[in-house]
Amino acid sequence: MMDSIKTSLDQFMKNKNWHSRYEKLQREVLDYSRVRAFLASHPEVKEAPAEKNINKLFEYKREREHCDACPGLAECPNIMQGYQPEISAADGLVELHYHPCRLKQKADERKRHQSLIKSLYIPQEILNATFDDIEQDHASRLSASNAALEFAIQARPGEDSIGLYFHGPFGVGKTYMMGAIANELAERRISSMIVYVPDFFREMKQSISDGSVQEKLDNVKNIDVLILDDIGAETISPWVRDDVLGVILQHRMMEKLPTLYTSNFDYEELEAHLASSQRGAVEKIDETKAKRIMERVKHLTSPVFIDGKNRRGR
Ligand code: ADP
Ligand code: MG
Numbered sequence: 001m002m003d004s005i006k007t008s009l010d011q012f013m014k015n016k017n018w019h020s021r022y023e024k025l026q027r028e029v030l031d032y033s034r035v036r037a038f039l040a041s042h043p044e045v046k047e048a049p050a051e052k053n054i055n056k057l058f059e060y061k062r063e064r065e066h067c068d069a070c071p072g073l074a075e076c077p078n079i080m081q082g083y084q085p086e087i088s089a090a091d092g093l094v095e096l097h098y099h100p101c102r103l104k105q106k107a108d109e110r111k112r113h114q115s116l117i118k119s120l121y122i123p124q125e126i127l128n129a130t131f132d133d134i135e136q137d138h139a140s141r142l143s144a145s146n147a148a149l150e151f152a153i154q155a156r157p158g159e160d161s162i163g164l165y166f167h168g169p170f171g172v173g174k175t176y177m178m179g180a181i182a183n184e185l186a187e188r189r190i191s192s193m194i195v196y197v198p199d200f201f202r203e204m205k206q207s208i209s210d211g212s213v214q215e216k217l218d219n220v221k222n223i224d225v226l227i228l229d230d231i232g233a234e235t236i237s238p239w240v241r242d243d244v245l246g247v248i249l250q251h252r253m254m255e256k257l258p259t260l261y262t263s264n265f266d267y268e269e270l271e272a273h274l275a276s277s278q279r280g281a282v283e284k285i286d287e288t289k290a291k292r293i294m295e296r297v298k299h300l301t302s303p304v305f306i307d308g309k310n311r312r313g314r
Helices: 002-031 033-041 043-047 050-068 102-116 139-154 174-187 197-210 213-221 238-254 267-275 284-299
Strands: 083-090 093-100 117-120 163-167 192-196 225-229 259-263 301-305
Touching: 002 033, 002 050, 033 043, 033 050, 050 083, 050 093, 093 102, 102 117, 102 174, 117 174, 117 197, 139 163, 139 174, 139 301, 163 174, 174 192, 174 225, 174 259, 192 197, 192 213, 197 213, 197 238, 213 238, 238 259, 238 284, 259 301, 267 284, 284 301
Parallel strands: 117 192, 163 259, 163 301, 192 225, 225 259
Antiparallel strands: 083 093
16 A cells, blocks of 8 residues: 555656656757757747657757767767758658768778789788879989879770780889779779789689689689789799789689789780790790780780889888
């Protein structure tokens, strides 16, 4: 008996509290600067009975205040993380819409961007390179970065297969510049793939046993812009040269897809490398095959020599 009186009394007190709390909330909502500004320019909403709109205005205030004290996207306390409310009015009623906030938009853009750049065995610093970071401290670097930028802003995969052949000594920034190209291409929604050739060829050889050669080849063959990094540093074999490199280049030429290279070798040195196939003496057939591949490479790239100081600081 005592118990039940006590609970209904509690209930009553709660209701009373609730009522005054509700009025306080309502005052706070209507007093919130963004709501005040909104009501000032929408008198028909202001005159509508408060109950009709107060819930939406309350939600708007609560979420918007989260944004005003934004703790960053990862910590976003909003109902839908990264979404910001906007209000409008129709026939005296408040309408609430959500749209991605600036941080969310940026993060989405970055994700889209990253999904456009694929890579195999390439360090992260290269994948983050941009043209803004390239120091032009050497004449050949300046002309190389001009050629790189020109390619990045003009490339039309599927219509024009002309690429670039960056050659020069170790550590001058050839690979780095390719990273900048990949990022600029991503800005233009063009996908690219940077492949470190020695590791890629090794993986291809190992793939013979598990039957995944074709699948791996297809990935590389069809990318909009393929970047073969450090060609010439691999151990060459007739199979890799003819059935991997040769097949990739043949396909890309037919499809008018550009390929970019970096190498310590110039065209002639690379041709000699491709002809040396570990059978001891260089055989005629290897010379012929190397020549055929190099004709393709030369025909489909502009050579760019890069010199400068070794930046690997050792
Ligand atoms: P390469 O491919 O010619 O051997 P890399 O591109 O690997 O040379 O560059 C050598 C080192 O110098 C890398 O650590 C790279 O991140 C750094 N590097 C190259 N170019 C720049 C640059 N413009 N600004 C800052 N760091 C760079
Ligand atoms: Mg390199």
